[in-house]
Amino acid sequence: MDNGSLEKIVDEVKKKLYEIWREKLFSRRFKVDRKSSFRDIVTTIDIEIEEELKEFLGKLLSDAGYLGEETVGITNKEMMWVVDPIDGTTNFSRGTPHFCTSVALMKKDSVILGVVYDPNTRETFWAVNGKGSYLNGKKLKVSSTSELKEASIHTGLQYSSDTAYTRVVERISKAVKHSRALRITGSAALDLCYVASGRADVFWEEALNPWDVAAGILLVKEAGGDIQSCTGETFDIFAPDILAYNGNKKLIMEFTDKIL
Numbered sequence: 430m431d432n433g434s435l436e437k438i439v440d441e442v443k444k445k446l447y448e449i450w451r452e453k454l455f456s457r458r459f460k461v462d463r464k465s466s467f468r469d470i471v472t473t474i475d476i477e478i479e480e481e482l483k484e485f486l487g488k489l490l491s492d493a494g495y496l497g498e499e500t501v502g503i504t505n506k507e508m509m510w511v512v513d514p515i516d517g518t519t520n521f522s523r524g525t526p527h528f529c530t531s532v533a534l535m536k537k538d539s540v541i542l543g544v545v546y547d548p549n550t551r552e553t554f555w556a557v558n559g560k561g562s563y564l565n566g567k568k569l570k571v572s573s574t575s576e577l578k579e580a581s582i583h584t585g586l587q588y589s590s591d592t593a594y595t596r597v598v599e600r601i602s603k604a605v606k607h608s609r610a611l612r613i614t615g616s617a618a619l620d621l622c623y624v625a626s627g628r629a630d631v632f633w634e635e636a637l638n639p640w641d642v643a644a645g646i647l648l649v650k651e652a653g654g655d656i657q658s659c660t661g662e663t664f665d666i667f668a669p670d671i672l673a674y675n676g677n678k679k680l681i682m683e684f685t686d687k688i689l
Contacts, residue, residue, distance in 0.1 A: 435534075435542050435557045438489060442532050442544045443553050445485050449478055450530070450548035461522050472522055475499050478514035478530065486510045486532070493534065498640045509535045513640035516545075517616035531618040533643035538666065543644030545618050554622040554648055562625050562652040569652040571675035572627040577683040581610045583620040585634035593635035593670075600633075603688045617671075621645025624673045625652035631684055633659040635670040642669045649673045655681075659689060 459473045479499045486495065494506030498513050510532065515521050517528030526549035534542040545554040554569075556562040562569040574580050582604050587593045604611045612629070614620055617637055623629040625648040643666065646656050658664040659672035672689075674681045 430536075430541075432557055432560050436560070438534070439542060439544055439555050439557060441489055442486075443546070443555065445482070446530050446532070446544065446546040446548075446553070447551075449481060450546065453478065454548045459522075468519075470518055470522060471499060472515070472518060474521070475514045475518055479512060482512055482514065482530075482532065483510075486512070490534070496639060498638065507537060511535055511540075511640050511643040513618060516618040516641060517614075520615045525615070527614055527619065528616055529619050529622075531640065531644045533640075533647065535643065540643050540647040540666075543647040545622050545644050545648065547619060547622075552622075554625065554644075556625075556644075556647045556651040558647065558651070560651070562648045564622075564626055569626045569648070571625060571649070571652045571654040572630050573677070574630040574675060575677045575679045577607050577680060577687060578609060580608045580630040580680060580684070581612065581628070582608045582684075582688075583612045583614060583623060583629045583632040585615070585617055585620070585637075586613060587634055587636040597635060600688050607687045617641040618645050621649055621671075621673055624654055624675065625649045627675070630677075630680065631672070631674045633672045633689075635659060637669045637671060639667050639669065642666065642671055645673070646671075657681075661689075 461472050479497050494503040494509035496502040496511045513531040516531050521528040529545050529547045532544045533540050541558040543556045620632040624632050655676045657672050658670050660670045
């Protein structure tokens with residue numbers, strides 16, 4: 430599949446996400462249920478959006494598999510959609526306007542297309558492999574920050590792993606001490622978009638899932654940034670302990686030394 434075909438698919442996905450959220454954004458008629466714990470929740474809107482996207486994407490590329498947060502996946506395909514219907518579900522459930530929908534297309538183990546839509550700001554971040562990253566038509570470029578004391582750092586509190594939670598709390602105190610700003614926004618997908626757009630310089634979080642990061646990984650890379658593991662292991666998109674940054678080696682060496 431060539432880049433021209435991928436860009437046409439991006440356009441269709443963008444239109445669909447806008448259409449979905451035009452209807453859902455201000456709906457307060459939803460139910461909140463627990464999944465694995467009292468902190469791990471899902472709303473009926475999450476499920477509705479995933480079901481609608483699964484059907485739409487299946488028609489858009491009938492030979493692609495599907496991996497989503499809320500439904501059973503079909504993963505034995507060369508190409509596969511990876512979808513988070515609402516990244517930032519807790520924010521959404523409380524009316525905090527910071528959440529998004531993330532859609533990525535993978536070919537084997539590589540992300541070739543990514544779209545992240547923030548309905549609160551009507552910002553659509555998208556990327557196609559080899560064609561750059563964009564925000565509402567404007568090409569993105571990561572920041573040029575090279576010193577930790579000038580850096581804006583984003584992270585997340587991952588409650589699904591006691592080890593990851595304990596470690597991130599320790600690292601947060603170091604980040605507060607050594608960086609200009611530390612932010613915990615509640616949406617990993619948007620954190621990655623913010624690294625891609627230069628709004629943040631570094632983002633790290635452990636024990637995530639592929640649907641949290643797939644689209645954002647491509648956005649960061651296509652904007653000139655880089656991705657690695659925040660635990661010193663080889664990065665694995667299917668078990669992501671992610672460290673995303675603006676590609677500046679000096680910055681990431683200082684971050685690794687003082688924070689990790």
